[in-house]
Structures are given as C-alpha cells and as structure tokens.
Amino acid sequence: MLKPLARWFHRRPLAGLVGLLGAPMAWLVVVYLGSLAALLVSSLYSLDSFTFNVVKHVGLQNYRELWQRPVYARVAMRTLGVAAAVTLVDLVLALPIAFYMAKVATPRVRRALGVALILPLWASYLAKAYAWRTFLDPAGGLLRKTLGWSPGFGLSGVVIVLAYLWLPYAILPIYAGLERLPDSLLEASADLGGRAGVTLRAVVFPILLPAVVAATIFTFSLSLGDYITVGIVGGKTQMIGNVISANFGVNNVPLAAAFAVVPMIIMVIYLVGIRRTGALENL
Amino acid sequence: MTASLPNAVVTATAVAAVSIRGVRKLFGSGENAVHAVDGVDLDIADGEFFCLLGPSGSGKTTLLRMIAGFELPTDGTILLQGADVTRLPPFDRDVNTVFQDYALFPHMSVADNVGYGLKVKKAPKAERVRRVGEALETVQLGAYGSRKPSQLSGGQRQRIALARALINRPKVLLLDEPLGALDLKLRQQMQVELKAIQTQVGITFIFVTHDQEEALTMSDRIAVFNRGRVEQVGTPADVYERPSTSFVAGFVGTSNLLEGSVASSLLGVEGTFTIRPEKIRVLGTTETTEGSETQGGHDVHAPGMVQHVEYLGPYTRLRVALDAGAVLQVMVQNTGDGVARGPGERVVLAFERRHIFDIQ
Structure with missing residues (x-):
C-alpha cells in the first residue's frame, strides 16, 4: 500500500530530505533559535521605573548597569x-x-x-x-x-x-x-x-x-x-x-x-x- | 633434532632464554574455573625462533601473556635467562611484546611511538633520536617518523609495532599473532622479513600463531598446544612428518586417519594411523600391478572411487572413498603429464608403509 509513496520519494531525493529533516529543523529554527533571539532582543529593552512595564526602547542600558x-x-x-x-x-x-x-x-x-x-x-x-x-x-x-x-x-x-x-x-x-x-x-x-x-x-x-x-x-x-x-x-x-x-x-x-x-x-x-x-x- | 637447530647447539650448555616449569593458569573460580594453561614445561633456547601453535582457546596466548607479565600464573615458575620473573610486573621484565592489534599509541607520532620505551627509561634525547632513526630504518620506514599511526597501512603499523618493541633490545621478543590482520601476500612477505630481522638482531622470538603454515615456515622449533597442554615440541619437520598425537597430525597440515577395520584390512594391524595426502599416489585400476612393480616402495594398495575433485592451481585435491571404508584426501601435483581424474572414476591409492604413522 505504501509502495507507490516509497517510489515517489525514491525519485525525488530532495522531497525525502525535507520529509526527514523538515520538522526537526523547524523546531530548531523557530523554537530554539527563535527563543534565543527573543532573549537577546529583550535584553536590549528597558523597564519603566514608574509603571514596571517593559518599554521597547532599544539600547545597551541593561548591560551598562550590569557592568557598572x-x-x-x-x-x-x-x-x-x-x-x-x-x-x-x-x-x-x-x-x-x-x-x-x-x-x-x-x-x-x-x-x-x-x-x-x-x-x-x-x-x-x-x-x-x-x-x-x-x-x-x-x-x-x-x-x-x-x-x-x-x-x-x-x-x-x-x-x-x-x-x-x-x-x-x-x-x-x-x-x-x-x-x-x-x-x-x-x-x-x-x-x-x-x-x-x-x-x-x-x-x-x-x-x-x-x-x-x-x-x-x-x-x-x-x-x-x-x-x-x-x-x-x-x-x-x-x-x-x-x-x-x-x-x-x-x-x-x-x-x-x-x-x-x-x-x-x-x-x-x-x-x-x-x-x-x-x-x-x-x- | 638438535642437528637441524644450530642455535640450540651453540647454547646447549648455556641457560635457556625462557624456562617454563609446571605453569598453570586458572580463569574464574569454583565450578566455572577454566584451565587456560594446564601444566606446561618448555625450554626455549637463546636466539631461537620458537612458535606456540594451536587453535584459539588452546592456551598459547595466555602463556605468552604470562611470559610478558600481563597475567600471573596460578602455579609454576617462569625463568628468564635463569632468573625467576614469575611475579614481576611487565615493566621489570626484559621482554617486549608485539601486540595482535599493534597497540600503537594513536596520539603520538610514529617516532614517539618507537621512542616510547627509551623515553620512559630516560635515555638522553640525542641517543633516542639516533636509535629511533635506526629502528625505523630496520623496518624500512625511515621517512615515516612524523606521521601518526592512523596515516599508515596495516603492514606499516605492524612494522612500527616491531620497531617499537625491538628498540629496547629485549632478551626475548614476544609476538602475539602479529600477522593475523594482514592479507595473504603481505603476510607471506612479512614472514620472510620477520625471520630476516630475527636473524639480524639475534633476539629470541616467541611467536604465537594458529596458522600452521606460518609456524612451519618461520620456526626453529614449534610447540603444538591443545586444551592448555603442549602436545608436541619439535622442529617443523618433526611436527609435520612425525606427529606424536592424532591432534598434532590433524592440526598441522591435513592428515588422513586410518583406524579400526580400515587399518586392519589395509595394513593388517589394529590401531590408529595417519598418512599425509601428498604421500599417496593415485593409479588407474589397470596400472595396479604394473605400478607397484615400477614404484617398488608402494607396498599398500587400496582400491576405491573418486568422490570429489578440487582444482587448486599447483595441486589437485581428490577425495577418494576406499572400498575398505574411510574417505582419504589425496594431493596430486599438477605436473601436466598426469591423468585428470573425475568423480565416479575407479582408482587405486598406493602408499608406502614408512609414511604411515602410528598415533595413540
């Protein structure tokens, strides 16, 4: 029953590769590297000292504080x-x-x-x-x-x-x-x-x-x-x-x-x- | 026996290079205990090329490892040039080993591998460099000092392992199936080379192998091992031509066994006898009488039928079912003027009584 599918993949090596690595690659890029990127980006934001809300004001102020x-x-x-x-x-x-x-x-x-x-x-x-x-x-x-x-x-x-x-x-x-x-x-x-x-x-x-x-x-x-x-x-x-x-x-x-x-x-x-x-x- | 063994004659009065007295080795304990070596006595003369030959599990490698000091005997004594070394650790024994897997240090260059023993013994650097160079020349790998073992072929690694062991000028060199991993051509070439190197350096070699041909070609003397015991010690010709037990007859070369009713009907005596396949002549049925007259020595004739024919290049191997019972192997040299035999053909096997050996 699966033989026609197997034949189809056999003729298309690229499709086979995508089928094999597609899901894990998507996981690696979106979830793993994505969250890492989110971490780096949010480390550049700052905190409003009155409202205690995160302000998307990009800068190195957090690193400066860590340093100082x-x-x-x-x-x-x-x-x-x-x-x-x-x-x-x-x-x-x-x-x-x-x-x-x-x-x-x-x-x-x-x-x-x-x-x-x-x-x-x-x-x-x-x-x-x-x-x-x-x-x-x-x-x-x-x-x-x-x-x-x-x-x-x-x-x-x-x-x-x-x-x-x-x-x-x-x-x-x-x-x-x-x-x-x-x-x-x-x-x-x-x-x-x-x-x-x-x-x-x-x-x-x-x-x-x-x-x-x-x-x-x-x-x-x-x-x-x-x-x-x-x-x-x-x-x-x-x-x-x-x-x-x-x-x-x-x-x-x-x-x-x-x-x-x-x-x-x-x-x-x-x-x-x-x-x-x-x-x-x-x- | 000693006549064909010049080295042994010279040192007959001197102390043996290695003496093994009543050595036993027990692995495991209680009911599971296995006698890997079960009471072995051997004297190996100085400068001798001595083979320990036997099937796997016969105790030959265990004995070698006890001489090297990797295993301690359960019983018995090992003497190295008269000195008791039974309980000494490997680094206090004047012997070196060539390992089956070569055991080259993968993280060191070839030169560092070869020089390891000298470095450990704190030889001065200049001397080390010189002797490493000489050792590499001896094994014809002078230009390979800076390579890593992984960059060498199997045969080259083998030579490096040999150079590494020989550079320490041990009294005895132990070789544990060193040619086992090489292909046939290379193995035969290394057999010749090993023998030449041994003659050149004059060190006693103890060589473990399961390959009877290798043992026959290289050794001065052979000890044939079976189930932890030595079955026979002798020169290659002794062991091959005059096997003392049926095990030796069967393990060293191929032998035909004549026993029971076959023996009594062909030879007129009860017992167990062996005959080598190359000692048998194959005659046609019509040649029988005439053949025995011209080949006066052939005093035993056994009619039978060819069962199987194997062409081996220089030889043809026949399996002949005798009318008296038993199937004998026969080697016929392909001289080009012999008669080709085919399966089903009636033949007569002729051989001489002096080539038949009585074994227990």
Missing part, C-alpha cells in the same frame, strides 16, 4: 567560582570511578555500578536537593548528628550538592572514553617500561582528554545555570541563576535577559579556549 554595579560582577565571579569548584570536585571523583568501572570491575560489578549511576537521574531534581537540605541542616541535620559538623547552608553546601547532582554527567563520558581505550595500549606502555604513573600521564590522559573535556562542559555549564539548588541549600548565597529568577519575579525581564547572556558568553569563551588547545580534534 559591582554586585553583578561579584555574583558572576562567584557563579564562575562555584562552577569551577564543582567541575574540579566531579573530575576528582569521576576519574577513579570511571577507571574502575571500565578497566578493573568484573562485568557484573560494572553493570551494577552503571545502574547505580543512572538510577539517581530518574529521581526528581527537587527531591534530591531537598534530601541534601535535611542532610546539611546545621541545626539537627544528619551530618550534624553523625559527624558533629556540617558545612551548613551556603557556598560550600552549593558546591557539594551540585557536585553530587552532576557527578553522573561527569562519570559517563569519561567511562565511555575509557571503554574505547584498548587495554592493549595500557599493556604496551607497561611492556615498554612504563609504570602506572607514566602510563596515566603519557597514554591514558592524552587519549582521554576529549572525554574529560566533554565531562567538564556538562558539569560547568549545568552549574553556571543552576538556581534551584542555590535556593534550597545556598542560604543567602546569590548566583547568576537566582538573580535572573528574582528579576523575572519583579517583571524586570530586560535585566534578567541581559544577565542570562553572561553565562552564555562564559561558555562560548570556555569552548573557544578548549578548541584552541586542540583537545576536540580527536573527538
């Missing part, structure tokens, strides 16, 4: 610091776990660890963040009760919880990278006289670099944009995400949009920097 009021720079730097710290913590945790999974564990243990990694991703983000809140609570939280100490709600709490939330996103690409690294390369290095340290430095790390970079892109960009965790375990800590959310709350969409551009610029600088190092050439 030191509080915004402080928030941006703090966010950057948190994202960097989360990335570092995740890498330190993910590298040995991924190595164990890919190169040491028996197939059964490997499967169990894989499930243990994926399972938390199915749980609600909010539930996990609130679970950590009861954990970190300086007055009577679990950490307080068992260890007698808790970092409490604040910057270090944010780093801990974000590092927990994004850990699977760091482990999975590194694990995949190590899976692709043949054991014989490790054996060849040992065979030629390389001890574990030399093998890691000269063979494993250079080959693994693209996977590590992929992991840092996840942890870094997810941390840059987060505002829920900060709200739940951050105490009075403010990050870019909170400030954007707060400005939306008071209808200052233009300033919120302008501030939302900041993490985007940071990510672009990060990616260009990585590209310069050549780490993405072997992807």
Whole structure:
C-alpha cells in the first residue's frame, strides 16, 4: 500500500530530505533559535521605573548597569567560582570511578555500578536537593548528628550538592572514553617500561582528554545555570541563576535577559579556549 | 633434532632464554574455573625462533601473556635467562611484546611511538633520536617518523609495532599473532622479513600463531598446544612428518586417519594411523600391478572411487572413498603429464608403509 509513496520519494531525493529533516529543523529554527533571539532582543529593552512595564526602547542600558554595579560582577565571579569548584570536585571523583568501572570491575560489578549511576537521574531534581537540605541542616541535620559538623547552608553546601547532582554527567563520558581505550595500549606502555604513573600521564590522559573535556562542559555549564539548588541549600548565597529568577519575579525581564547572556558568553569563551588547545580534534 | 637447530647447539650448555616449569593458569573460580594453561614445561633456547601453535582457546596466548607479565600464573615458575620473573610486573621484565592489534599509541607520532620505551627509561634525547632513526630504518620506514599511526597501512603499523618493541633490545621478543590482520601476500612477505630481522638482531622470538603454515615456515622449533597442554615440541619437520598425537597430525597440515577395520584390512594391524595426502599416489585400476612393480616402495594398495575433485592451481585435491571404508584426501601435483581424474572414476591409492604413522 505504501509502495507507490516509497517510489515517489525514491525519485525525488530532495522531497525525502525535507520529509526527514523538515520538522526537526523547524523546531530548531523557530523554537530554539527563535527563543534565543527573543532573549537577546529583550535584553536590549528597558523597564519603566514608574509603571514596571517593559518599554521597547532599544539600547545597551541593561548591560551598562550590569557592568557598572559591582554586585553583578561579584555574583558572576562567584557563579564562575562555584562552577569551577564543582567541575574540579566531579573530575576528582569521576576519574577513579570511571577507571574502575571500565578497566578493573568484573562485568557484573560494572553493570551494577552503571545502574547505580543512572538510577539517581530518574529521581526528581527537587527531591534530591531537598534530601541534601535535611542532610546539611546545621541545626539537627544528619551530618550534624553523625559527624558533629556540617558545612551548613551556603557556598560550600552549593558546591557539594551540585557536585553530587552532576557527578553522573561527569562519570559517563569519561567511562565511555575509557571503554574505547584498548587495554592493549595500557599493556604496551607497561611492556615498554612504563609504570602506572607514566602510563596515566603519557597514554591514558592524552587519549582521554576529549572525554574529560566533554565531562567538564556538562558539569560547568549545568552549574553556571543552576538556581534551584542555590535556593534550597545556598542560604543567602546569590548566583547568576537566582538573580535572573528574582528579576523575572519583579517583571524586570530586560535585566534578567541581559544577565542570562553572561553565562552564555562564559561558555562560548570556555569552548573557544578548549578548541584552541586542540583537545576536540580527536573527538 | 638438535642437528637441524644450530642455535640450540651453540647454547646447549648455556641457560635457556625462557624456562617454563609446571605453569598453570586458572580463569574464574569454583565450578566455572577454566584451565587456560594446564601444566606446561618448555625450554626455549637463546636466539631461537620458537612458535606456540594451536587453535584459539588452546592456551598459547595466555602463556605468552604470562611470559610478558600481563597475567600471573596460578602455579609454576617462569625463568628468564635463569632468573625467576614469575611475579614481576611487565615493566621489570626484559621482554617486549608485539601486540595482535599493534597497540600503537594513536596520539603520538610514529617516532614517539618507537621512542616510547627509551623515553620512559630516560635515555638522553640525542641517543633516542639516533636509535629511533635506526629502528625505523630496520623496518624500512625511515621517512615515516612524523606521521601518526592512523596515516599508515596495516603492514606499516605492524612494522612500527616491531620497531617499537625491538628498540629496547629485549632478551626475548614476544609476538602475539602479529600477522593475523594482514592479507595473504603481505603476510607471506612479512614472514620472510620477520625471520630476516630475527636473524639480524639475534633476539629470541616467541611467536604465537594458529596458522600452521606460518609456524612451519618461520620456526626453529614449534610447540603444538591443545586444551592448555603442549602436545608436541619439535622442529617443523618433526611436527609435520612425525606427529606424536592424532591432534598434532590433524592440526598441522591435513592428515588422513586410518583406524579400526580400515587399518586392519589395509595394513593388517589394529590401531590408529595417519598418512599425509601428498604421500599417496593415485593409479588407474589397470596400472595396479604394473605400478607397484615400477614404484617398488608402494607396498599398500587400496582400491576405491573418486568422490570429489578440487582444482587448486599447483595441486589437485581428490577425495577418494576406499572400498575398505574411510574417505582419504589425496594431493596430486599438477605436473601436466598426469591423468585428470573425475568423480565416479575407479582408482587405486598406493602408499608406502614408512609414511604411515602410528598415533595413540
């Protein structure tokens, strides 16, 4: 029944291509790039300070304000610091776990660890963040009760919880990278006289670099944009995400949009920097 | 045996390059345990080209990996020039390996791959550069130092892997089916080259292969593996002409088995015997008497019918169903003056008793 249709498409390759990619392309252009454009445009509008209505008066006034009021720079730097710290913590945790999974564990243990990694991703983000809140609570939280100490709600709490939330996103690409690294390369290095340290430095790390970079892109960009965790375990800590959310709350969409551009610029600088190092050439 | 093995004669009194004593390797535990290597004793002489030959899963690669230090034996001892290395890690053993998949470091240039061992051992840069150059010349790839392994062909990668292992001047070089991935022409060319390089550098080579032809062409001696055990150790001629077990007879080359009633009716004795297909002559039914007179040695005659004819270029392979039972393979050289046989034709197979081997 579908054969005539199949024949029609076979004779018209262009129609086939449109049929295949039409809907996703439309989605990408209209919804994805369209909303991005709307964000950029509205970041150029301004807020009427009397009526609290958005005025379509195009200019760089929002960016000027971000630049001139030191509080915004402080928030941006703090966010950057948190994202960097989360990335570092995740890498330190993910590298040995991924190595164990890919190169040491028996197939059964490997499967169990894989499930243990994926399972938390199915749980609600909010539930996990609130679970950590009861954990970190300086007055009577679990950490307080068992260890007698808790970092409490604040910057270090944010780093801990974000590092927990994004850990699977760091482990999975590194694990995949190590899976692709043949054991014989490790054996060849040992065979030629390389001890574990030399093998890691000269063979494993250079080959693994693209996977590590992929992991840092996840942890870094997810941390840059987060505002829920900060709200739940951050105490009075403010990050870019909170400030954007707060400005939306008071209808200052233009300033919120302008501030939302900041993490985007940071990510672009990060990616260009990585590209310069050549780490993405072997992807 | 040693007469055809000059290297072994010279070093007969010296310590063996590699001695393997009662080595066993158990994988898994409890009921699922598998004896990959099940009690192997071998002495490999200095400068010898020694093949470990056997089907996949026969334990030859596991034994090689234990010599290299990638696996630890469950039992037994491995001596390298008299010194016990059984428990030493790979980087403390004076052996190097050429891997089946070459295991070249993809992110390094060819020169850096070859120089890796020297760099790890902190050889001075000038010496490193010189020796890398020499090693690349040895494998005829002097101009390829700056390329990446991905830019080389399979045969070139193979040579680089060889150069990388040889540059460290190990006491023993281990080769794990290094020619397996190459096409036939290249493989034959590399067989000749490997042998020449081995003679040139004088290092003991232990070569794992499942290809009996490769083992026969290259080795000084062969150990034939089956189910984790060594079935026979000997020169290629020993192993081929005088197989000591039916497994060796069947695995190294093709053999015809004569057993049971076939053996008793043709040879007049009970037992199991083998005969190589190229040792059998095919005669027409009318030639029988005359043939046996002119070819005085052919003291066994077995009438039968041609079942199948395969033309192989230099040879023709016949399958002949004997009247006594059993189907024998026969190789007939295509000399151009022989008689072409066809399926259904009656023939007589003639062979000599001295070419028949008694196996258990």
